[in-house]
Amino acid sequence: MSAYSELIQYIDTISIINTHCHKLPQKQGFPASIKDLIEHSYLGWCHKEWDGTKEKATNFIRSLRHNSYFFWIEKSLQTIFNTQKRFDEENYPWFDEKIKELSQKVSSDNGFLRNVCHYDKIILDGYWNPGTDLGDPDLFTPTFRINQFLFGYQIDTVDDNGNNPFLNYNWPKDLDFKGYLGKIEEKIVEKKEAGCVALKSSLPYDRSICFKERTYEEAEKGYQNPNAKVEDIIAFQDYIYFHICKIAAKYNIPFQNHTGLGNLEGSNAMLLKEVISKNPDTQFILFHGSFPWTDDALALIHNFPNIYADICWLPSISTSTAVYFIKQLLETGKADAITWGCDSWTIIESFGAYLAGRHAVAKALSDLIEDDFLTVQEGKELSEKIFRENAKMLYHI
């Protein structure tokens, strides 16, 4: 048996800790048709419409057949329905029927995640209700999304997901700046006590992640000030991000950070260099390899001890980039700092993300085995670290 096949088989036996997921509440997280699946997956981001007509379906499939998102959704469907049929112009109605049947048959989508995807724990980023565990704390361990705290500079300004702490938590409207900082700390501690194992920033969907160190006075000028200039608000947000890094260090809570893509301008992980170097006690987890700036992520990971690389989403965005990135991560010496998450909303996409992650890891490791960097046994141990042990250590779960 090839090293690749041996690793694939081995990874299937691991009880996975999935470090990043957006699984929607029960049943919504279970697509009832292809249209539903596409609308709640990254295929919905590919600028092609699926309205159920033959014409649109043909156009969709011909345009995206080679796309990584498409490929892994197809693999997920083929594996779930135990078929070699391709997801093409001819067969898509068959898959549509099968998805409908399955959505009626399976009573628990969480059961699917446990049994088919073999997830032991899932760190859930339920941004629609930051810190939610979907009522299943045994499976879902939440992360707490902090974007909203950078938007409390007015009581009604909201982040990309429509969140503002004054609106969400009923904070007194006359809270002064010092009080606001205290409330952030209080809320984070409360969420930690309620079971959140990490903080999460998806700020590249809101603004640049070039956070500069600011003084208290500079930041205060941007807070609840009707005459605040744009620079004052940026100073306020920069200060709040640093404040959150300090809270993360004080309470030993790992800080997950979306890097790459997002708004593109201002999402490159390298922009975090100042804040990373000035907060050596904060554990920063860089998501998505900062795609497409994976070299920049590698440079940071190489130089700083307080950085972890989470490869979530990357194998689904570009599988070949993920394979290359994992090899480079290992070559630059970070075996204990690599984790994996599915970064999906639905169970079918989550399973596809697992197949993509499994392939990327097995391919990267088997290449290294072939080049004599590793033995097969060491490859298995590294797989166990990436899909379970590193996350267990980092998030204390």
Ligand SMILES: [Zn+2]
């Ligand atoms: Zn995500």
